[in-house]
Amino acid sequence: MLTNRWFRLTMMALLPWLMPGVAGAEVCAVDDTDRRICLPEPARRIAALSPGATELVWAAGAGDHVVAVVAYSDYPEAAKAVPSVGSHTRMDLEALVSLRPDLVIGWVTGNPREQLEALADLGLPVFAIEPRTFEGVSSAIERLAVLAGTETRGFAEAEAFRQGMAALRDRYQDAPPVPVFYQVWDEPLMSVNDEHLIGKVITLCGGRNVFGDLDRLVPRISTEAVLAADPEAILAGGMGEENRHWLQRWAGFPELQATRQDNLFFVPPSLIQRPTPRMLAGSRLFCEKLETARARR
Numbered sequence: 001m002l003t004n005r006w007f008r009l010t011m012m013a014l015l016p017w018l019m020p021g022v023a024g025a026e027v028c029a030v031d032d033t034d035r036r037i038c039l040p041e042p043a044r045r046i047a048a049l050s051p052g053a054t055e056l057v058w059a060a061g062a063g064d065h066v067v068a069v070v071a072y073s074d075y076p077e078a079a080k081a082v083p084s085v086g087s088h089t090r091m092d093l094e095a096l097v098s099l100r101p102d103l104v105i106g107w108v109t110g111n112p113r114e115q116l117e118a119l120a121d122l123g124l125p126v127f128a129i130e131p132r133t134f135e136g137v138s139s140a141i142e143r144l145a146v147l148a149g150t151e152t153r154g155f156a157e158a159e160a161f162r163q164g165m166a167a168l169r170d171r172y173q174d175a176p177p178v179p180v181f182y183q184v185w186d187e188p189l190m191s192v193n194d195e196h197l198i199g200k201v202i203t204l205c206g207g208r209n210v211f212g213d214l215d216r217l218v219p220r221i222s223t224e225a226v227l228a229a230d231p232e233a234i235l236a237g238g239m240g241e242e243n244r245h246w247l248q249r250w251a252g253f254p255e256l257q258a259t260r261q262d263n264l265f266f267v268p269p270s271l272i273q274r275p276t277p278r279m280l281a282g283s284r285l286f287c288e289k290l291e292t293a294r295a296r297r
Contacts, residue, residue: 028146032131033108037125037126039102043102043103043149044065046066046105046148047067049069049110050073051074051274052276054066054073055075055276056105056141058079060145060153060154060157061145061148061154065148066079068083068096068099068101070086070088071086072087074270083095088111089112090115103127103147105128105129107129107130108130109130131275133200137276140275141154141161142154142158145158165280168205172206175290175294177207178294179233180208180235181210181231184218185218189221191209193211197279198272198273205287210229230257232257233263233293235265236266236267237268237272238269262296272286
């Protein structure tokens, strides 16, 4: 809860830069909640409230304008030097406002709605994103580039991602299907369905997601369910870029087809679990793992 005194002090500090600008042209874009956000001129002080949002702002060519990030915003390297204002689930609003952002990039389901609303109530433009498709990633980059006035670089990055994913689709669209279990978390054991962006990567690479028809985007499952599904390949990211211990669980089940055929594969989580341009590299790696499984038949 914002105190009245803090609110007044904050608003006094904000007034000079919340007033409509007179220089430059207005820029507008529609966010992923279908709200049209307009700025009097391109953003020059951006707060990115998730690691994925941070990557997308850099991809849009506006990294030099980022003044605030949250925990685990570790890519690109330059993002590590930007002040952190807490985690994506609990931000220090006072610290965030003190950095005087003129654009806040929120995450639709990842940030607490009440905190995003508090920022909006203070007059901050909050642009909410959450790409759910490959095209959504490219679109998010383009819209952020418009708001930051960095269209040349941002649109080029978006198109490179768009073409790269299309090339993978063309290459693997007729590949023999591979039944796949992707482990997104360990305790509790969790996977993804076909509507999740990672589920779309599985389909893109010619995989068949053994839990693809479940209702939840990120369903909880049991060890017994994995054994019953008997996937031909198991892919997991683990906690950290070099942590493969989640796969050790499945090595203890020799009756699993994936274990018998040595199709227990590690994919660095930041390449596949963040909807950013790096998902292209993650998808290429994912597809390569499924090609390896096909070769072991």
